[in-house]
Amino acid sequence: MLPSRKRSRSYDDVDGRDDDRGASEREFGDMPFVEEAEPGAFEPPQKLVALHYNLRENQTKAARENSPIIHLKKLNNWVKSTLIRRYTSRGDAVLDLACGKGGDLLKWDKAQVSYYVGVDIAIGSLKDFQVRYNGPSDHSRHWQPTKFPAKLICADCFEVSLEEPLKDDAPFDVCSCQFALHYSFQTCERVETALRNVASMLRPGGVFIGTMTDANVIVRKLREATTTLEFHNSVYGVRFGEAWADKKFAMDEPFGIEYQFHLEDAVDCPEYLVPMQVLQWKADQYDLDLEVKENFHEYIHKHCQEPENAELMRKMGVLGNDKQGTVISEDEWDAAYLYLVFVFRKRGGRPRPQDQPRRDRGGFRIINVEDIVTLS
Numbered sequence: 001m002l003p004s005r006k007r008s009r010s011y012d013d014v015d016g017r018d019d020d021r022g023a024s025e026r027e028f029g030d031m032p033f034v035e036e037a038e039p040g041a042f043e044p045p046q047k048l049v050a051l052h053y054n055l056r057e058n059q060t061k062a063a064r065e066n067s068p069i070i071h072l073k074k075l076n077n078w079v080k081s082t083l084i085r086r087y088t089s090r091g092d093a094v095l096d097l098a099c100g101k102g103g104d105l106l107k108w109d110k111a112q113v114s115y116y117v118g119v120d121i122a123i124g125s126l127k128d129f130q131v132r133y134n135g136p137s138d139h140s141r142h143w144q145p146t147k148f149p150a151k152l153i154c155a156d157c158f159e160v161s162l163e164e165p166l167k168d169d170a171p172f173d174v175c176s177c178q179f180a181l182h183y184s185f186q187t188c189e190r191v192e193t194a195l196r197n198v199a200s201m202l203r204p205g206g207v208f209i210g211t212m213t214d215a216n217v218i219v220r221k222l223r224e225a226t227t228t229l230e231f232h233n234s235v236y237g238v239r240f241g242e243a244w245a246d247k248k249f250a251m252d253e254p255f256g257i258e259y260q261f262h263l264e265d266a267v268d269c270p271e272y273l274v275p276m277q278v279l280q281w282k283a284d285q286y287d288l289d290l291e292v293k294e295n296f297h298e299y300i301h302k303h304c305q306e307p308e309n310a311e312l313m314r315k316m317g318v319l320g321n322d323k324q325g326t327v328i329s330e331d332e333w334d335a336a337y338l339y340l341v342f343v344f345r346k347r348g349g350r351p352r353p354q355d356q357p358r359r360d361r362g363g364f365r366i367i368n369v370e371d372i373v374t375l376s
């Protein structure tokens with residue numbers, strides 16, 4: 001059975017401009033953070049993010065199963081699978097911003113997409129993606145080749161325009177950005193570049209789907225921690241700097257609200273709050289209308305009863321096994337509460353009719369390291 005759902009108040013409720021709660025005590029507890037990012041400590045945040053993901057090694061299956069957040073990882077994968085299934089039609093062309101190591105390859109394959117372009121800032125992740133896409137060199141008996149052709153691009157997709165480099169690949173039916181859009185909220189310009197890339201690449205009627213942090217929940221938890229600027233449990237930690245000592249976040253200064261995020265066995269990076277109203281307002285300027293915004297708890301409770309999703313949840317072992325004592329922990333479930341699902345739709349046009357593959361770009365082809373295009 002699923003743990004109970006938590007309710008989040010809106011950013012308005014927690015915006016804090018009328019809230020004259022006093023400044024918090026300025027001491028941190030013993031957080032499990034890496035205090036100094038040794039290599040590149042004076043680099044801009046996006047370089048630190050790239051460095052962090054570049055240094056993350058591919059885990060073996062056994063190591064993955066032993067991860068302290070194995071059920072959270074499975075839950076995240078379930079959320080992404082159901083989202084992709086819901087918003088992708090057979091034959092769609094997909095642009096995956098911040099695609100990482102290709103953890104969603106199988107999901108796109110199952111959705112029977114016809115073409116895929118993945119962009120990421122971390123070249124190390126793209127090399128892992130390329131290996132995963134190509135499959136084992138001995139092409140062992142159980143390996144099924146990926147069925148769609150793909151292109152990989154190494155770029156900061158919140159900095160670099162994709163319009164010219166991808167003009168022959170566009171338009172895309174689906175743009176996906178999983179667990180990454182919060183990195184763009186460092187500055188207004190980066191958010192605008194991100195949205196311009198999405199809007200210029202999508203066809204009218206196309207969807208922009210994703211998962212990112214839920215600012216309402218983060219701000220509320222920060223305020224609940226009355227004496228510190230951090231909150232954590234056994235799997236995650238969030239720590240704000242002194243600049244936010246009053247825990248007030250004005251809506252007219254919504255960019256660059258930085259905190260350090262630690263997720264056991266996964267993330268150690270600076271991240272930024274994403275006030276949803278600001279994202280929605282900015283997206284509107286790029287003809288992107290918000291269709292769905294749901295905290296993970298709400299999304300999971302809403303969709304887990306649908307037969308196909310329930311079956312997938314069981315097959316993936318998301319909640320664990322009660323008898324073996326390996327159920328999802330309270331702390332993992334609480335970590336899931338930090339995230340939300342979003343769906344925007346590009347204005348104009350009509351949904352592409354289902355079951356009509358629009359183009360056939362020829363199926364699986366080996367990707368060589370030299371095929372990864374770097375844009376700067």
Ligand SMILES: C[S@@+](CC[C@H](N)C(=O)[O-])C[C@H]1O[C@@H](n2cnc3c(N)ncnc32)[C@H](O)[C@@H]1O
Pocket residue numbers: 046049050053097098099100101102103104119120121122125155156157158159177178179180183
């Ligand atoms: C948490 S991982 C998610 C990866 C993948 N989307 C997934 O769900 O498995 C975040 C990814 O965002 C990428 N990323 C962060 N900032 C980026 C940027 N400015 N441009 C492109 N990729 C970025 C990182 O390199 C990393 O691969």
